[in-house]
Amino acid sequence: MRSFLFVPADSERKLARSQQSGADALILDLEDSVVPANRPAARAQARAFLAGVRDAGFRRYVRINPLESGAALDDLAAVLPGKPHGILLPKCLPEDVRTLDHYLTAFEAAFGLTPAAVRIIAIATETPAAIFALGRYAGVSPRLEGITWGAEDLAACLGGSNRKFDGSYDDAYRLARALCLLAAADAGVMPIDTIYTDFKDEAGLVVECAAARRSGFVAKMAIHPAQLSAINSAFSATPEDLAWARKVVAVFAENPDAGTVALDGKMVDGPHLTLARRLLGLNPEREPATSR
DSSP states (O other): OOEEEEEETTOHHHHHHHTTSOOSEEEEESSTTSOGGGHHHHHHHHHHHHHHOTTSSSEEEEEOOOGGGSOHHHHHHHHGGGOOSEEEEOSOOHHHHHHHHHHHHHHHHHHTOOTTOSEEEEEOOSSHHHHTTGGGOTTSOTTEEEEEOOSHHHHHHHTSOSBOTTSSBOHHHHHHHHHHHHHHHHHTSEEEEOOOSOTTOHHHHHHHHHHHHHHTOOEEEESSGGGHHHHHHHTSOOHHHHHHHHHHHHHHHHOTTOSEEEETTEEEEHHHHHHHHHHHHHSSSOOOGGGO
């Protein structure tokens, strides 16, 4: 997956349009984009939408309200019968992921769903306390498949702006971004970059996507369909990337007992093999099993 598009769950029009957006995954939002008075209708609409797109080519997630909000259990009870692929958990600590795992287990049993089928993506940097807990996600739940970060809620907590005058992130938010990346690597899950809020600034989005890809993020969240082309392009492996990755995988397959091998006049080792396999995973077209 390269792109995750947020869609307000209370907007029938945006839900309908999102199906042709080109996003690899949709996030039906029950949190920030839905006012409390609209939550019951948004939950019902999200459930109906999920039930109607089960055979679609994109993955479906739901961002519920924070566990401490008092609305999360109602969110889960409403949408899980629609069989989403996963839940996006905002404003969380590692312990919240474990708690959500328990809730999902109970709901799966109650609704007759496949056990442990629903995955979790954690938005793990939205409060100061969450920043200091990022090293505790490893092993917290087998459902955890990704960690992402958020700058907007963190800025609200800190009472400042997350951007410098030149448009780059201020130091606290750069730290949150870096620690999110490290936390995901430590936990063995996808590191997903946060949104770019100016959906009309394609040039700025392209720069931010390229920086995220270089750092090691494998996907990015979007707030508008217009952002998806740039995001999908940035997080897709290039033909040159794939050619190199296939050669690395092949040369190690030919030398299974070697820790280091020569390839095109350069030495490659275990970390290069890991990167090569990851690059092949970034390709939207699945590689043959023999090349993995």
